Amino acid sequence: MSPAETGRPAYPLTRTTGPVPEEARRDILSDPGFGKHFTDHMATAVWTPDNGWHERRVEPLAPYSLHPSAAVLHYAQEIFEGLKAYRHADGSIWLFRPGFNARRFARSAERLALPQLPEEDFLTSVEELVRADRAWVPEAEGEGSLYVRPFMFASEAFLGVRPAEHVTYSVIAGPAGPYFSGGVTGITLWVSGEYTRAGRGGTGAAKCGGNYAGSLAAQMEARRNGCDQVLYLDDTGGDGNLEESGTMNLFVVTSAGELVTPGLGTILDGLTRDTVLALADDFDLTPVERPFSLTDLRNGAADGTVTEVFAAGTAAVITPITAFKSPTADFTVGNATPGKHTLAIREHILDIQYGRTPDTHGWLHRVV
Structure with a gap:
């Protein structure tokens, strides 16, 4: 038209x-x-x-x-x-x-x-x-x-x-x-104790170049420590609450069937994030937007109440996160391989985008 x-x-x-x-x-x-x-x-x-x-x-x-x-x-x-x-x-x-x-x-x-x-x-x-x-x-x-x-x-x-x-x-x-030319694999995040992505009243919710320029030092820190990307915490002190993974939003799947992601405010309102939340019920997951601390993540990974962690963004769609490193402790999630919900959600979004499954939400917009 x-x-x-x-x-x-x-x-x-x-x-x-x-x-x-x-x-x-x-x-x-x-x-x-x-x-x-x-x-x-x-x-x-x-x-x-x-x-x-x-x-x-x-x-x-x-x-x-x-x-x-x-x-x-x-x-x-x-x-x-x-x-x-x-x-x-x-x-x-x-x-x-x-x-x-x-x-x-x-x-x-x-x-x-x-x-x-x-x-x-x-x-x-x-x-x-x-x-x-x-x-x-x-x-x-x-x-x-x-x-x-x-x-x-x-x-x-x-x-x-x-x-x-x-x-x-x-x-x-x-x-x-x-994005994953050799198959979907899990990545390891470096928990930065030195850098935060944004603070209350800042530009964290805007998609502006300065946010990404400010992330480069943290990304280099992650690479020096053998990690694929950085995990940002908020500025509440102590272990802090999870915010974002480099350029992607974070999700935590629990054994109770919750799909937890940090609330908006200082993080980017990601399109893929919003899509995942809308699809959660289709995978018998309850979407929850609330603070989730590094302590919650570490303890949950240890006792099995955290079963999967993944990141969501336009480039990779869904990226499994299977391990974390920090100056004080390293730990893995589940069996250190991509989780079943992570892979299923990723495949379903791709199927919608490529027209392989019905778009019941009216998300596709025809150009040609």
Whole structure:
């Protein structure tokens, strides 16, 4: 359906005159990795106080030219989103819950004092870019997808701590291969006693670049200790309460049939997190949002009341967590292998995304 038919703002397409050759694109799609390759086009719009959102377009992918004083380079006024386009067996292409991403993007913009992009704008820009670059969406088998990255940044040339009055919005995309190319395996988390992700009133609930830049030191600490990612605790002191695992939300499965995850406030409201909570009943689990301390986790792993732990995010969907390390103690969960609920939930979400099982929640959004 065209923007005119939906009443949404149009993003007219100017096609590139130098697309990636078909043979080179096929080679990329055979082993795309993640974040290494990008499609031929990008969507763009500009905001100013006088004109609001304007200059909407889909155009050839090209570098930006920014003045050295551009506000984003000095004050990090920037946000982003991440979602995927999936090709189904019949060749059609679908997004998964893009409205959730659009609404979270608006909340992030409000927190970073950026102009809010209407949901219709967000959806149209993503749809038109995916349509323009539909040949880049991998085939259905093998869990390949097209990763789509909308973002917004302060592009005004000025030095001064105030909200920018020239803001650029853009969408780029790139093919992504399966996260677990060798099969789903469990990861080990480093429990950071040095770093916290966010505090009350901070930007923890916003998807902004500064949160991720601040996570790099903790991630390096985890790698130095032989771990795959970091487990953040809140700032309550002592052992603290679980918050997030690097870039993913956390879940704990108990022997009593609870599916426990930290409540919102200082953590990101993850789309996959929300999806898992909505599906919990289908797996005879009771979803519970409440604090869960490191002591609760350690003791539960020891006495068997904690049976599984996993992380949820767009890139990996569901990542089993089978072991934890910290400066004071190391421990495993269950039999140190991915749990049955973890694997079943992951498979069910993928089946919905790829059209292999009915979408009873109305989460899929057709693009092509």
